Amino acid sequence: MEKKLLHVYPQRCTACRNCEIACSFAHPIDGKAGVARIKAFGDKEGRVGHNQIVVCMQCEDAACVSACPANALWRNPDTGAIYLLEERCIRCHSCVAACPFGNMRPQADEFPSKCDVCGGDPACVKFCPANALEYK
Amino acid sequence: MIELTIDGKRVQARKGEHLLAIARREGVEIPTLCHHEAVEPSGACRMCMVEVTRPDWEGWSKLVTACNFPAEEDLIVRTRTDKVMQTRKEILELLIARTPGSQLIAEMAREYGLDHPTLTVGELSEKCILCDICTRVCQNLVTGAISRINRGVEKEVNTPFAEVSDVCIGCLACAKSCPTDAIEFKQVGLERTIWGRTFDLVPCTQCGAPTLPKEQAEWLSERTGMKVEEYFVCVKCKAAQTARTYENIAW
Amino acid sequence: MATNINLDDILTRYPEEEASLIEILHDIQAAHRHLPRETMKTVAEYTGVPLSRVTAVATFYSAFSFEPKGETVIKICMGTACHVKGANLIKGEAERKLGIKAGQTTKDGKFTLEVVNCVGACAMAPLVIQNEQYYGKFKPVDLDKLLRTGE
Amino acid sequence: MKLTLDTFHKFQKEQAARLEGRKAITVCCGTSCRAKGGLDVASAIQTKLKDAGLDENAVELTQTGCHGWCEMGPIVTVEPEGTFYQQVKVEDADAIVASYTKGNAEEKLLYRDPTTRQRVASYHAIPFYAGQTRWALRNVGRVDPANINDSIARGSYVALNRALTSMTPEGVLNEVAEAKLRGRGGGGFDAGRKWRSAAKAPGFPKYIICNGDEGDPGAFMDRTIMEGDPHGVLEGMILAAFAVGSNQGYIYVRQEYPLAVEHLRQAIKDAHAMGLLGDNILGTEFSFDVRIARGGGAFVCGESSALMRSIEGKVGEPRAKYVHATDKGLNDKPTVLNNVETYVNVPLIVEKGSQWFANTGTDKSKGTKAFSVVGKVLHSGLIEVPMGTTLRELIFDIAGGIPGKNRQFKAVQTGGPSGGCLPEKMLDLPVDFDSLADNGSMMGSGGLIVMDDRNCIVDVARYFVHFLVEESCGKCVPCREGLRHLLDVLERITQGKGKMSDLDTIERLCDVLENGSLCALGKSAANPVRSTLRYFRKEYEEHINEHFCKAGVCPALCTYKINDQCTGCTLCAKVCPTHCISGSRKEKHVIDQAKCIQCGSCFDVCNFNAIDILGSNG
Incomplete structure (x- = not known):
């Protein structure tokens, strides 16, 4: 199977943050919204086409993976994405400190949150009204 | 691949794969307390006991711990026989007596119909069930700051001589992986205290928010080759920084 | 007590490995009638075992004690x-x-x-x-x- | 001098010839005899011999290992006559040497048969020894353990020489398998099968481990063998290594056995010097070395997986044995672990053949077994008999039965903390691996503790559980927590606070120990309690319902009172540690109940049955 990637088109982004909300609800904790794994940055000056989306790039030589002492970060060969295996995670948050892009996000007493492309059907893509996100 | 039976269902597995892993893959629930995927199974809590037999055992069966029993061809595994359920219930009663204050144990005990424990109970403040997860995690994955000292009923988890450990990096993995929340820690502002040692959380070089203890950063740096300072930026600032970088990239 | 000299003498009797730990502790216990706390770090370094595991071993076996014994x-x-x-x-x-x-x-x-x-x-x-x-x-x-x- | 296959034979013959008809005085210097001054006796005899002008060519003075009849120590024998002197004191050295020069025996030091009142001159005529078949103990008490030539003279390493000359490893394996040698440490596992698995297992190096962590209280067979015949143990291990393909061995010895460590160290050194251990054994391609690992004082390390962790320098916690040690043992490599007595039998099998070995014993338990028969028995000591000998023969015929004319046999405890207590009606059971297990106990490593009617069975159960609480490693929940509660209940009963429902709690806790524990220590921890409850339930009920400990052991449940039989002999008053017995000579004495600690010393010395043991209310 050819691996799909989460493509980002920031110039189309309206910074409506639907992606964040979709992500939160796609990864709930105890039925409540979790920490979004994607972040939309509206341009400070409000210029159209200058908004930004920051989401995990599933790096080839990932800092999170090499920082994890428990081998809890694992690349799924089907989706090509790096998954956090919660049952292996010891919650030391080393990955959070290691990711240079701010894409491993801490959740107080929980496991860090990490984009897993929703197992191959990312919610953020579905809920983006501006087609700024594509999974292909 | 081999085939075995779990609760009447034929399932496939690798030879030698642990029964617990197979059961979980097949959606068969087996309770555990001392199991953690990040470390080798220990077989200490005995909650994952299941009954196994084989067609050639002539009706003879035995209780084994699913967490470390290796699968073999034609093994017949039963996870909820009377003997299994009774043993788990008794173990929970022993644990309730040890840690009457633990919510998790109380909940599990209720599930097993243990409404009126009869054994003499210990102190309410005791929460540790000596499952060994924290010490296995710290010894095998982190720096080995804590261990189980003494023997038998005297056994407890602590740092050497119960003194402040100079190898602890304050990562909280022990406390966070504890199933009964028995390890206390405190985090206020830029301070984090665990095992009697207070760590300074390095403030984010950009916004001043707490990041991580310098000791953890140094430990990480040694393992990954990243510079220590690279760890001292908080997630928010790192993401914003990433966004700013994107600005300058032609898409 | 001339702890340091004795300790070196004891350590060099055994290879620098975890398997030497218990034998080393026996010899220290025999020399001092207890395990002086300050020696434990050296033993840990010599055997390559974290101090916490040295204390785990020292407190598990009843042959060892950290408190000095009587005459x-x-x-x-x-x-x-x-x-x-x-x-x-x-x-x-x-x-x-x-x-x-x-x-x-x-x-x-x-x-x-x-x-x-x-x-x-x-x-x-x-x-x-x-x-x-x-x-x-x-x-x-x-x-x-x-x-x-x-x- | 390093021996080779060629030179060994000649050397052995020379040494044997030296011993043939040798004039020697041996002094037992085992742990017990040493404690009673054995070493001083030896040096006193040495001096007297010198004074008498007898040098070592005229008569050799040999310090041997334990004769097993520790009751009678220090023991001195005169060879070749086999004269047996008992309870020898330093002052007796003169008389011994004097009668030696005269060629007769010193009458007053000979054993006196309690029934015939006759003095018995020879070792072999004494019932304690005559009833025995000493295979594992063949050299113990006969050789000087610090002198390898002595051992070689008595046949040590002959089997090794034979194996290396004319047998293949497979051949040695087959002999041991066909002899049906079973592990003497308690488990009774087929040694041949174990060795074969390890031989077949992939992986290198392979290890041979000798379990000398004789932890069962009341057992000292292995100590005696390690102290008295260290070369027998080494030879057995070397043969195992040859059969399995190992070149590194370990002997794990309890630190409570310093003399065993000393003798084994010496034996290893000597065997090295003679080319019997180390590189190129007897000049062949086969190399094998042995190291000693001292235990740290943890009973649980007698359990094989815990023992291996301990050799690795770790905390001695057992692991699940779902993968066998023969595949993944020490350092996760194929490992054969057997106990001292098992190894010491191996040279015999290799030398004399499996058929010869298997001719002795029962259908499923071949050979002999050494027992330490101790407690309330006349002649406590080490007794080796063919498998299948009955408990009655062991306890009454050989060990002389229960001492004290008013005392009666109550129970015999076998198998240590993993075994059980068997009552009078079980005394005709043959002792082997299976019969005792079928009756709620086990043969175990061979400790037999005999109890009389002055021993309280509930107290014995409490004792074992207390022992196990102290020795539990604390890893798994049922053992660590279950035993604690079991002790709690038993203590309540011995203190008179027991309820009948406690007996159900005991059963329940025994179940979870048996079904839930990780290792054999926990799984079998219920046996001492279960067996006492099974055979002596009435005594538990007396404790609970009548508040009465008829053995007079549980202080809260008994009172000692002097009755009208008292003749006023004052003996009881003299032995009372709290001085609470008063009365004039020739008048009835009285015990001050406020000061009495129920130790029973008075009861035990009274010759007139004048003291009664009553319930807590009198």
């Missing part, structure tokens, strides 16, 4: 043969006479009272060991003599 160590054998021949009474008397419980050392550092789970000299039961000397067919009244010689 005279009185061990009361509590093996089955000794038990059926009244070792309990000897223990009770010894505790009463020394004013300490088994496992403790008198305030003046003269006596340590210990119990041991069988030393395999069961034909002499009940048995009391003072330092390395065995006393068989021991009676509670024999304690007076034993405590006098220990002084």
Whole structure:
């Protein structure tokens, strides 16, 4: 199977943050919204086409993976994405400190949150009204 | 691949794969307390006991711990026989007596119909069930700051001589992986205290928010080759920084 | 105590590996009648075992103790043969006479009272060991003599 | 001098010839005899021999290991006559040497048969020894353990020489398998099968471990063998290594056995010097070395997986044995672990053949077994008999039965903390691996603790559980927590606070120990309690319902009172440690109940049955 990637088109982004909300609800904790794994940055000056989306790039030589002492970060060969295996995670948050892009996000007493492309059907893509996100 | 039976269902597995892993893959629930995927199974809590037999055992069966029993061809595994359920219930009663204050144990005990424990109970403040997860995690994955000292009923988890450990990096993995929340820690502002040692959380070089203890950063740096300072930026600032970088990239 | 010199002598008897740990602890215990805390870090470094595991081992095995033992160590054998021949009474008397419980050392550092789970000299039961000397067919009244010689 | 296959034979013959008809005085210097002054006796005899002008060519003075009859120590024998002197004191040295020069025996030091009142001159005529078949103990008490030539003279390493000359490893394996040698440490596992698995297992190096962590209280067979015949143990291990393909061995010895460590160290050194251990054994391609690992005082380390962790320098916690040690043992490599007595039997099998070995014993338990028969028995000591000998023969015929004219046999405890207590009606059971297990106990490593009617069975159960609480490693929940509660209940009963429902709690806790524990220590921890409850339930009920400990052991449940039979002999008053017995000579004495600690000393010395043991209310 050819691996799909989460493509980002920031110039189309309206910074409506639907992606964040979709992500939160796609990864709930105890039925409540979790920490979004994607972040939309509206341009400070409000210029159209200058908004930004920051989401995990599933790096080839990932800092999170090499920082994890428990081998809890694992690349799924089907989706090509790096998954956090919660049952292996010891919650030391080393990955959070290691990711240079701010894409491993801490959740107080929980496991860090990490984009897993929703197992191959990312919610953020579905809920983006501006087609700024594509999974292909 | 081999085939075995779990609760009447034929399932496939690798030879030698642990029964617990197979059961979980097949959606068969087996309770555990001392199991953690990040470390080798220990077989200490005995909650994952299941009954196994084989067609050639002539009706003879035995209780084994699913967490470390290796699968073999034609093994017949039963996870909820009377003997299994009774043993788990008794173990929970022993644990309730040890840690009457633990919510998790109380909940599990209720599930097993243990409404009126009869054994003499210990102190309410005791929460540790000596499952060994924290010490296995710290010894095998982190720096080995804590261990189980003494023997038998005297056994407890602590740092050497119960003194402040100079190898602890304050990562909280022990406390966070504890199933009964028995390890206390405190985090206020830029301070984090665990095992009697207070760590300074390095403030984010950009916004001043707490990041991580310098000791953890140094430990990480040694393992990954990243510079220590690279760890001292908080997630928010790192993401914003990433966004700013994107600005300058032609898409 | 010239701790450092002795420690080096002991360490070099064994290879620098985890398997040497218990043997090294035995030798330190024999040399000092306890495991001086300050030596444990050196032992940890020498064997390549984290200090926490050294203390785990040192506290697991009853042969080791971090507290200095008294000049005279009185061990009361509590093996089955000794038990059926009244070792309990000897223990009770010894505790009463020394004013300490088994496992403790008198305030003046003269006596340590210990119990041991069988030393395999069961034909002499009940048995009391003072330092390395065995006393068989021991009676509670024999304690007076034993405590006098220990002084 | 390093021996080779060629030179060994000649050397052995020379040494054997030296011993043939040798004039020697042996002094037992085992742990017990040493404690009673054995070493001083030896040096006193040495001096007297010198004074008498007898040098070592005229008569050898040999310090041997334990004769097993520790009751009678220090023991001195005169060879070749086999004269047996008992309870020898330093002052007796003169008389011994004097009668030696005269060529007769010193009458007053000979054993006196309690029934015939006759003195018995020879070792072999004494019932304690005549009833025995000493295989594992063949050299113990006969050789000087510190002198390898002595051992070689008595046949040590002959089997090794034979194996290396004319047998293949497979051949040695087959002999051991066909002899049906079973592990003497308690488990009774087929040694041949174990060795074969390890031989077949992939992986290198392979290890041979000798378990000398004789932890069962009341057992000292292995101590005696290690102290008295260290070369027998080494030879057995070397043969195992040859059969399995190992070149590294370990002997794990309890630190409570310093003399065993000393003798084994010496034996290893000597065997090295003679080319019997180390590189190129007897000049062949086969190399094998042995190291000693001292235990740290933890009973649980007698359990094989815990023992291996301990050799690795770790905390001695057992692991699940779902993967066998023969595949993944020490350092996760194939490992054969057997106990001292098992190894010491191996040279015999290799030398004399499996058929010869298997001719002795029962159908499923071949050979002999050494027992330490101790407690309330006349002649406590080490007794080796063919498998299948009954408990009655062991306890009454050989060990002389229960001492004290008014005392009666109550129970025999076998198998240590993993075994159980068997009552009078079980005395005709043959002792082997299976019969005792079928009856709620086990043969175990061979400790037999005999109890009389002055021993309280509930107290014995409490004793074992207390022992196990102290020795539990604390890893798994049922053992660590279950035993603690079991002790709690038993203590309540011995203190008179028991309820009948406690007996159900005991059963329940025994179940979870048996079904839930990780290792054999926990799984079998219920046996001492279960067996006493099974055979002596009435005594538990007396404790609970009548507040009465008829053995007079549990202080809260008994009172000692002097009855009208008292003749006023004052003996009881003299032995009372709290001086609470008063009365004038020739008048009835009285016990001050406020001061009495229920130790029973008075009861035990009274010759007139004048003391009664009553319930707590009198």
